[in-house]
Amino acid sequence: MEEIERKFLVADESWRDSVQVETPMRQGYLGGNSRSSVRVRVSGNNAWLNIKSLTVGVSREEFEYRIPVEDGQRMLDTLCDRPLIEKTRYQVPVGGHIWEVDVFDGANKGLVVAEVELGSPDEAFELPPWAGEEVSHDERYYNVSLATMPYRDW
Numbered sequence: 442m443e444e445i446e447r448k449f450l451v452a453d454e455s456w457r458d459s460v461q462v463e464t465p466m467r468q469g470y471l472g473g474n475s476r477s478s479v480r481v482r483v484s485g486n487n488a489w490l491n492i493k494s495l496t497v498g499v500s501r502e503e504f505e506y507r508i509p510v511e512d513g514q515r516m517l518d519t520l521c522d523r524p525l526i527e528k529t530r531y532q533v534p535v536g537g538h539i540w541e542v543d544v545f546d547g548a549n550k551g552l553v554v555a556e557v558e559l560g561s562p563d564e565a566f567e568l569p570p571w572a573g574e575e576v577s578h579d580e581r582y583y584n585v586s587l588a589t590m591p592y593r594d595w
Contacts, residue, residue: 444493444503445562448582451553452573456542462532469521470588478585481508481516484530488513495585499562499577524548524591526584536567548591554582 468482473495480491488510494502517525527547533540538557545552554576557566576582581590 442503442505443500445500445559445564446556446577447499447559447566447575448554448556448577449568449575450573451542451555451571453571456531456533456540456555456569456571459533459535460531460542461534461539464530464532466528466530467517467525468584469517469523469525470585471516471520472522473585477502480585481513481521483510483513483517486510493585497578497580499559522588524588526588533569535569538566540569545587545592548593549587550593552582552587552592 464484466482466484468480471479471481473479476495478493478495480493482489482491488508490506490508490513492504496502524547526545526549528543528545528549531542531544533542533555535557538559540555540557542553542555545554555572559566580586581595
């Protein structure tokens with residue numbers, strides 16, 4: 442399945458007025474190769490195993506599978522590389538899309554990034570006033586990169 446998303450830094454806190462859902466998350470990486478990453482994510486009573494291509498840009502291959510939350514927690518605690526990605530994801534409606542604003546904690550504390558998933562790379566979308574610089578093509582902002590080179594070390 443192809444994932445198409447655009448990613449932006451967040452310029453201010455005004456997005457908080459429109460939050461619909463708030464979800465704490467922990468995720469970690471099990472490894473991969475030069476073409477893909479393998480991630481475990483736990484959010485509440487849900488867990489997923491995710492395989493994503495390491496291509497740079499707005500379009501990437503992605504496969505996601507639900508797993509038992511106990512398995513996900515154990516993988517995070519015992520198998521995943523450090524540091525783990527810790528963040529809270531907020532869903533914010535803008536125009537006809539749901540934007541996801543990630544507020545990072547832990548080793549990436551201070552980083553706030555927003556992304557919007559699209560149906561095609563050229564799909565039109567409303568850019569909210571709180572969206573700052575686009576970082577879709579900057580690998581530093583990919584979660585897999587933040588797990589190996591955290592924001593605090595930039």
